[in-house]
Amino acid sequence: MLRRVILAALLGSAAASVSAQARECIEVVSAGGGYAFWQAVGEGANQAGKELGIDIYFRGPSKEEDRDAQETIANMMWDLHCQALVMAPNAPERARLVERLKAQGIPTVYIDRDTGGADVAAVVATNNLRAGQLAGEEMARALGKRKRVAVLRERADVVSTEERARGFIEAATRAGLKVVRSAYIGTSVGDSRVEAEKVLTALRGKIDGVFTPNESTTLGAVIQLKKMGLAGKVLHIGFDSNQYLASSVRLGDLYGLVVQRPRAMGYQGVSLAYRKAQGQTIEARNVDTGVVFVTKGNIDQPDIAKALY
Incomplete structure (x- = not known):
C-alpha cells in the first residue's frame, strides 16, 4: 500500500509539469x-x-x-x-x-x-459487432444445410472479441444455425490450444462449424483441428491474420478469415x-477501419493480399 501511495505521489508530481515539457x-x-x-x-x-x-x-x-x-x-x-x-x-x-x-x-x-x-x-x-455478423453470415452461406456451430471465445472481459462473438451468434442464429457450444479458451496461443483440445474433443461429431474471434483463438483451434484430422471437414472461420493462418486458408484447413486493418x-x-x-478539431469520435473476408478463392488477389499481415 505504501508503495502505491508513493507511486501515486510521484505520478501526481509529474502530471503537474508534463504539459509544459511536452x-x-x-x-x-x-x-x-x-x-x-x-x-x-x-x-x-x-x-x-x-x-x-x-x-x-x-x-x-x-x-x-x-x-x-x-x-x-x-x-x-x-x-x-x-x-x-x-x-x-x-x-x-x-x-x-x-x-x-x-x-x-x-x-x-x-x-x-x-x-x-x-x-x-x-x-x-473495427466495427466489431458488424465484423462478427459478417462471419456469421459467411458461415451460414458456406454450411448450407448443415447447422451446428461452436464459438471458441477469448475472455469475457475483452470487449472487442466479445462484440465479435455476439455479432456472430446474432447473425448465425438469424440465418438458422444452432450454436451448440460457446466456450472461453484463453488469451494466449498456448492456453487456446489446450482448451480448444478439450472443447473440440468433447464436440467431435457434434458440430459442423467453428468461429474464433481473434488471432490466438484461431491459431489454437486450427492447430487442434489439424491434430484431430478435422481441418477442412469442420468449417472454421477465424479472425485476424499471420503467415500460418494465411497458409492454412490456402491449404483449405481454414475456410476463411475476417481480417482487420x-x-x-x-x-x-x-x-x-x-x-x-x-488543437485541431476531430470530426468523428469513432472511426471504423473496416475488414475484409479472406478465403482460398480470393487470398491472392492484389487488394486482399495487401490487407494480410
Whole structure:
C-alpha cells in the first residue's frame, strides 16, 4: 500500500509539469501479446510518426490479461513527456489515466476497442459487432444445410472479441444455425490450444462449424483441428491474420478469415492524436477501419493480399 501511495505521489508530481515539457512524441500502447496484429499496428503508427516528423514509442505487455503491466507502461507518459497517448485499453480502469492526461491538456486516442470513458478524444477500431455478423453470415452461406456451430471465445472481459462473438451468434442464429457450444479458451496461443483440445474433443461429431474471434483463438483451434484430422471437414472461420493462418486458408484447413486493418488502425490513431494535440478539431469520435473476408478463392488477389499481415 505504501508503495502505491508513493507511486501515486510521484505520478501526481509529474502530471503537474508534463504539459509544459511536452515533446514531439506519441506513446502507443498495445493491449498485450506479441501477435502479428500488434506488430502491424506498430508499423502503421511508426509510418504516421515518420510522416509527421515525431518520435513514436510503441510498447505493450507480453500478455493481454496483464493489466498491471499495461498500467505501468501507459504511465510512462509522465516520464516521456509526450504530447499524446494512443492505447488499446485492456481494462476499463484506463479511463482514470485518460482523465488525468486530459486535465493536463494531453489527448488520448483509443485503438482496437473502447472500454468506456468520456475523456477519450477518439476511438479508431473495427466495427466489431458488424465484423462478427459478417462471419456469421459467411458461415451460414458456406454450411448450407448443415447447422451446428461452436464459438471458441477469448475472455469475457475483452470487449472487442466479445462484440465479435455476439455479432456472430446474432447473425448465425438469424440465418438458422444452432450454436451448440460457446466456450472461453484463453488469451494466449498456448492456453487456446489446450482448451480448444478439450472443447473440440468433447464436440467431435457434434458440430459442423467453428468461429474464433481473434488471432490466438484461431491459431489454437486450427492447430487442434489439424491434430484431430478435422481441418477442412469442420468449417472454421477465424479472425485476424499471420503467415500460418494465411497458409492454412490456402491449404483449405481454414475456410476463411475476417481480417482487420491494423496498420490503418495504428496510422490513424497516431494521426488523430497528433491533430488533437495541435488543437485541431476531430470530426468523428469513432472511426471504423473496416475488414475484409479472406478465403482460398480470393487470398491472392492484389487488394486482399495487401490487407494480410
